[in-house]
Amino acid sequence: MDIAQLSEALSQGDRRALARAITLVESQRPDHRAEALELMSALPRRQALRIGLTGTPGVGKSSFIEAFGLMLTGEGLKVAVLAVDPSSARTGGSILGDKTRMERLSRDPRAFIRPSPSRSELGGVARRTREAVALCEAAGFDVVLIETVGVGQSETVVAALCDVFVLLLAPAGGDELQGVKRGIMEMADVILVNKADGALRAQAERTLADYKGALRLMRHRPQDPEGGPLALAVSAAEGRGLAEAWEAIRGLVDWRRTQGHWARTRADQARHWFEEELRQGLLAVLTEPRIRARMEALGAEVAQGRGAEEAARALLQEIAPGSPRGARSPLDLPGDST
Numbered sequence: 001m002d003i004a005q006l007s008e009a010l011s012q013g014d015r016r017a018l019a020r021a022i023t024l025v026e027s028q029r030p031d032h033r034a035e036a037l038e039l040m041s042a043l044p045r046r047q048a049l050r051i052g053l054t055g056t057p058g059v060g061k062s063s064f065i066e067a068f069g070l071m072l073t074g075e076g077l078k079v080a081v082l083a084v085d086p087s088s089a090r091t092g093g094s095i096l097g098d099k100t101r102m103e104r105l106s107r108d109p110r111a112f113i114r115p116s117p118s119r120s121e122l123g124g125v126a127r128r129t130r131e132a133v134a135l136c137e138a139a140g141f142d143v144v145l146i147e148t149v150g151v152g153q154s155e156t157v158v159a160a161l162c163d164v165f166v167l168l169l170a171p172a173g174g175d176e177l178q179g180v181k182r183g184i185m186e187m188a189d190v191i192l193v194n195k196a197d198g199a200l201r202a203q204a205e206r207t208l209a210d211y212k213g214a215l216r217l218m219r220h221r222p223q224d225p226e227g228g229p230l231a232l233a234v235s236a237a238e239g240r241g242l243a244e245a246w247e248a249i250r251g252l253v254d255w256r257r258t259q260g261h262w263a264r265t266r267a268d269q270a271r272h273w274f275e276e277e278l279r280q281g282l283l284a285v286l287t288e289p290r291i292r293a294r295m296e297a298l299g300a301e302v303a304q305g306r307g308a309e310e311a312a313r314a315l316l317q318e319i320a321p322g323s324p325r326g327a328r329s330p331l332d333l334p335g336d337s338t
């Protein structure tokens with residue numbers, strides 16, 4: 001593959017080049033990985049507004065993204081939509097595989113929609129999504145929407161990738177807070193209660209009041225202006241509240257930029273992903289045949305009575321010479337041989 005050509009086409013905003021580039025970064029083949037790295041370093045550095053969106057199945061994520069995305073493209077903005085989901089989270093593999101999802105947005109020339117690859121694990125999902133976001137930015141998109149169904153750890157991955165994290169909820173019956181995990185509430189920058197229309201409208205407003213109450217009880221985060229995370233009622237079906245939601249997001253972003261939170265968060269995220277890559281790389285070393293063979297051999301010795309920690313340190317010395325060998329930690333038990 002001609003990487004220079006691909007990079008050039010992509011930076012001109014060519015959507016087919018973008019799709020090909022994402023396919024390349026999704027590939028597990030070592031030669032593709034090398035090309036992907038080459039591509040990533042050849043790209044122009046551009047920044048989009050990255051909006052993460054989470055919500056349980058059925059709250060109306062696709063409807064919201066379609067309506068919200070069309071509103072943004074209507075303002076002349078270029079919008080990319082990426083999905084993050086380990087495929088096990090859904091039946092039928094690919095989350096956006098269903099062609100009817102976001103049908104109008106997918107036909108919009110200012111939009112780009114990329115389904116989640118079928119069969120993916122969270123570790124791979126994180127890197128693939130991070131790179132796909134960077135590719136969309138390089139292709140000149142103004143807004144990148146990253147959608148997750150919020151099962152398992154996927155919302156943590158999305159939160160560590162985006163500038164603004166939106167939690168989408170549906171009107172709840174009674175006074176229960178929909179079993180939304182506290183952790184997700186704490187990650188949310190903006191809470192939107194969808195389906196505030198027709199017979200559900202009053203219920204949506206009550207749900208909104210409940211969440212506002214819950215938010216007031218939460219610890220103030222430094223990255224939030226006075227008053228904390230915003231909560232609004234919207235209707236994806238009728239388009240109600242979408243402009244207000246966009247205004248809230250933009251207001252938050254402007255505030256964070258002037259306060260320095262924006263740059264700091266991006267820098268922290270970059271550091272986080274660097275460390276994550278390092279960790280993954282070290283784990284990958286353990287799967288190399290030579291190292292596996294040494295693990296087997298040392299494992300057999302440990303089974304025969306050799307000290308587990310001492311054997312592990314010996315192997316670590318081989319993998320990374322200079323790693324702590326004799327240094328005793330205060331937790332070492334007396335009699336431990338190091």
Ligand SMILES: Nc1nc2c(ncn2[C@@H]2O[C@H](COP(=O)(O)OP(=O)(O)OP(=O)(O)O)[C@@H](O)[C@H]2O)c(=O)[nH]1
Pocket residue numbers: 055056057058059060061062063064149194195196197198200234235236237238
């Ligand atoms: N009344 C009302 N219904 C809505 C609204 N938005 C979505 N729905 C309905 O809610 C259901 C789920 O909508 P989707 O957009 O498919 O929701 P989703 O969260 O993407 O669902 P999954 O694809 O399963 O994750 C559909 O029947 C929609 O028609 C809304 O604003 N008002």
